[in-house]
Amino acid sequence: MASREFDVAVVGGGLVGAATAWGLAREGCRVALLDEGDRAVRASRGNFALVWVQSKGLGLAAYSAWTVRSSNAWAGFAAILKDETGLDVCFQRPGGFHLALSERELDARATSLKRLHNQPGAVDLRAEILDHDRVAKMLPDIGPEVVGGSYCPFDGHVNSLRLFRSLHTALRARGVAYLPSHRVEDITREGGVFRLATQQGEICAGRIALAAGNANMRLAPMVGLEAPMKPERGQIVVTERLRPFLHHPIVTLRQTDEGTVMIGDSKEESTDPAGLTLGVAATEAERAVRMFPRLASANVVRTWSAIRVMTRDGFPIYDESETHPGAFVLCCHSGVTLAANHALTVAPMIARGALDPALVAPFSARRFHVQAVE
Numbered sequence: 001m002a003s004r005e006f007d008v009a010v011v012g013g014g015l016v017g018a019a020t021a022w023g024l025a026r027e028g029c030r031v032a033l034l035d036e037g038d039r040a041v042r043a044s045r046g047n048f049a050l051v052w053v054q055s056k057g058l059g060l061a062a063y064s065a066w067t068v069r070s071s072n073a074w075a076g077f078a079a080i081l082k083d084e085t086g087l088d089v090c091f092q093r094p095g096g097f098h099l100a101l102s103e104r105e106l107d108a109r110a111t112s113l114k115r116l117h118n119q120p121g122a123v124d125l126r127a128e129i130l131d132h133d134r135v136a137k138m139l140p141d142i143g144p145e146v147v148g149g150s151y152c153p154f155d156g157h158v159n160s161l162r163l164f165r166s167l168h169t170a171l172r173a174r175g176v177a178y179l180p181s182h183r184v185e186d187i188t189r190e191g192g193v194f195r196l197a198t199q200q201g202e203i204c205a206g207r208i209a210l211a212a213g214n215a216n217m218r219l220a221p222m223v224g225l226e227a228p229m230k231p232e233r234g235q236i237v238v239t240e241r242l243r244p245f246l247h248h249p250i251v252t253l254r255q256t257d258e259g260t261v262m263i264g265d266s267k268e269e270s271t272d273p274a275g276l277t278l279g280v281a282a283t284e285a286e287r288a289v290r291m292f293p294r295l296a297s298a299n300v301v302r303t304w305s306a307i308r309v310m311t312r313d314g315f316p317i318y319d320e321s322e323t324h325p326g327a328f329v330l331c332c333h334s335g336v337t338l339a340a341n342h343a344l345t346v347a348p349m350i351a352r353g354a355l356d357p358a359l360v361a362p363f364s365a366r367r368f369h370v371q372a373v374e
């Protein structure tokens with residue numbers, strides 16, 4: 001089979017790869033986007049769709065700043081996509097809540113915000129702790145068990161599947177070669193050209209961006225990079241469509257633009273489908289009903305679980321290879337939140353041929369090279 005040649009090959013057609021490929025095409029690059037087939041494990045098809053800021057960056061202030069930057073860029077990003085595709089991804093940023101069902105939970109939330117705020121280099125998230133009455137002014141349907149919550153004006157949400165569809169529509173319109181069923185098995189570099197071996201033949205490119213989610217762990221070492229990952233399962237419960245009542249997203253539930261209520265923020269280390277039980281989803285639903293008693297009479301129409309792309313410390317990895325110049329790796333949880341950054345900030349860097357040192361310094365995988373204690 002003949003090989004095909006591109007300026008950049010992006011490996012992984014999830015939200016991170018699609019946003020990056022689109023950003024590269026906007027910079028004038030000839031781009032191939034290689035993906036697996038329909039049965040692949042893909043976080044981008046099963047997420048909760050928050051553009052979320054208020055809990056990001058404890059332990060790495062640069063991650064807070066990076067998240068705020070994407071939240072601020074999101075409206076512009078959505079507008080460009082709409083311009084190119086006619087599709088509205090329904091981005092809204094009304095500010096979001098993290099609700100507490102006990103004083104203990106509220107104290108823990110306040111402590112966590114204080115620690116975020118007190119970190120060296122912290123950005124001002126403008127987050128505040130509100131008591132029950134102040135929360136009720138913005139969320140009139142909360143139940144009596146809600147003692148309060150934290151609010152952050154940078155938080156929002158989007159229609160995540162429409163985002164995915166609109167990115168793929170925009171990719172097509174810009175001539176990006178989307179290549180499904182092109183699982184990359186091996187990567188080599190000869191004479192300044194990367195050769196990506198797939199069962200459908202070889203793809204050649206001057207640069208590569210690895211955006212294969214948890215599979216970056218296997219691919220990155222082929223080009224002198226690394227991506228230590230720790231995948232994690234999340235479960236989501238979806239109700240029938242209800243009349244609009246929830247005008248702010250909450251970290252554990254949100255009403256979509258279509259009227260359904262999505263519930264879920266679970267984290268399980270086990271990713272084995274055999275270990276999937278109803279207990280986790282039941283706990284999520286039970287807490288949702290305590291927050292909004294009206295949900296007790298709502299019918300559940302769907303539940304699903306999906307595997308989060310999670311680095312070993314939970315913070316993103318953006319890196320470029322020293323041994324294989326032109327090879328980049330991108331992986332993160334929060335690929336919805338960070339989509340604006342990937343398309344508008346990271347992709348132009350890759351198009352120029354190098355990540356900005358200010359991005360690599362906090363987010364390089366070299367941070368995992370801590371010396372073992374003897």
Ligand SMILES: Cc1cc2nc3c(=O)[nH]c(=O)nc-3n(C[C@H](O)[C@H](O)[C@H](O)COP(=O)(O)OP(=O)(O)OC[C@H]3O[C@@H](n4cnc5c(N)ncnc54)[C@H](O)[C@@H]3O)c2cc1C
Pocket residue numbers: 011012013014015016017018034035036037040041042043044045046047048049050051052182183184185211212213214215219233234235236305306307308309331332333334335336337338
């Ligand atoms: C339950 C849940 C809730 C979430 N909620 C939110 C949220 O509210 N807000 C938010 O910002 N984020 C959220 N996320 C995270 C978000 O969905 C992910 O960060 C994002 O989807 C990651 O995108 P990705 O492209 O890196 O990974 P994926 O979607 O997993 O895509 C990786 C792609 O790479 C392909 N691939 C793998 N190996 C190869 C190979 N060898 N060759 C070619 N292709 C390959 C796969 O087929 C796949 O299509 C949530 C995730 C889950 C699971």
